Amino acid sequence: MNAAVHTQQLADHRALRFLTAGSVDDGKSTLIGRLLYDSRAILADQLDTLERKAAGQPIDLSLLTDGLEAEREQGITIDVAYRYFATKQRKFIIADAPGHEQYTRNMVTAAAGSDAAVVLVDITKLDVTTRPVALLPQTRRHALLAHLLRVPSIVFAVNKLDAVNDPAQAYTAVRNALLDFAEQAGIQVAGIVPVSALRGDNVTQPLDADWYDGPSLLQLLEALPTAQERTAGHLLLPVQYVAREGEGTGNQPRTLWGRIAHGRVKAGDAVQILPSGETAVVAEVRRAGSVVDACEAGESAGVVLDRQLDVSRGDWIATPGTARTTQRFVATLAWLDPEPAVVGRKYWVRHGNRWVHARISAIDSRLDIHTLQATEAHELAVNEIGHVTVETQQPLPVEPYADNRVGGALIVVDPTSNRTSGALLVKAVG
Missing domain, CATH: 2.40.30.10 (Translation factors)
Incomplete structure (x- = not known):
């Protein structure tokens, strides 16, 4: 782990939000189930139910995330399923995104707020004897969308290594194809990890193989930084809610609530309301109902102005002269x-x-x-x-x-x- 990533981890204790994406049947739900199972994040009654359904056969880990009845009937993920687990190093929020093209919009929704994307590549669907290996369109599409949506860290997990005769050669060929694609697309890859979600190889424990000496998927995820909104520079805050204190319609102070997009705000700051262009001075800043000295990007803040202005949901609060409509x-x-x-x-x-x-x-x-x-x-x-x-x-x-x-x-x-x-x-x- 390099010093920059280590410093980021020490400074940021937020959970890592990551999504899994890829083509249909690449093993996304099974991979998440494996992470939950191996990290002991499954309730006892859930485990008992899975074991009864398995009837002595290996547990179907995909059932841990495919919660909709239609998903279980069809054997595919339709909606985004969110799951939570933690290790000794950090907490995680997982979004299992659908792989079918019909549900790409759900993947976009999950990617918009993610710190990382794990794009699965099913090695059994690829012809690893050709050079270069041709990647599936949905693999390329999901990686491009995650890149366009500025997901900070993109990881490729080459899955089902247990199902190929020569995993070392197959992994190397697919890895080279992924690196070529990423270079052409301008994607900075955080890692390319060989895994077997079904068997558990290299998911939470390092792979015992002489041809791979890198981290397991979980080790890589534990080392990734979380996205940080820009706190330096000018203020930009979308108004979500306007709260008026007290009764009546007089001159009671109004609090303009919203989540700061970037910059920071404190009492005494000059601000401009958009799109009206009117200006005022911040009289007070609130967070969770209490008056605070300042709030910064990523935090929900309540702003009280020194004078009454016509401000409503959908307006923006900005540093004067920094944003134009x-x-x-x-x-x-x-x-x-x-x-x-x-x-x-x-x-x-x-x-x-x-x-x-x-x-x-x-x-x-x-x-x-x-x-x-x-x-x-x-x-x-x-x-x-x-x-x-x-x-x-x-x-x-x-x-x-x-x-x-x-x-x-x-x-x-x-x-x-x-x-x-x-x-x-x-x-x-x-």
């Missing part, structure tokens, strides 16, 4: 709706806590996940990723997603079906 921006669009994204159609978009009408004014290109090249496109089909220009009915204080995950992210909703249709990641403003 716009009605036009270019963005990466991950499209998740069976109905294709087309130029000119109106959608609802949500930025922070504000809903506004918007339309796609141009589709500039589509990303070919096989070649990683931008190709000409006039629409985006389900699970495609493209580069688009968006115009909104009202001005929004958007920022490049590379600078801030809150200010630079929007979700797209179909106004007719109310389906979540896509995720917008702002690239440039104006």
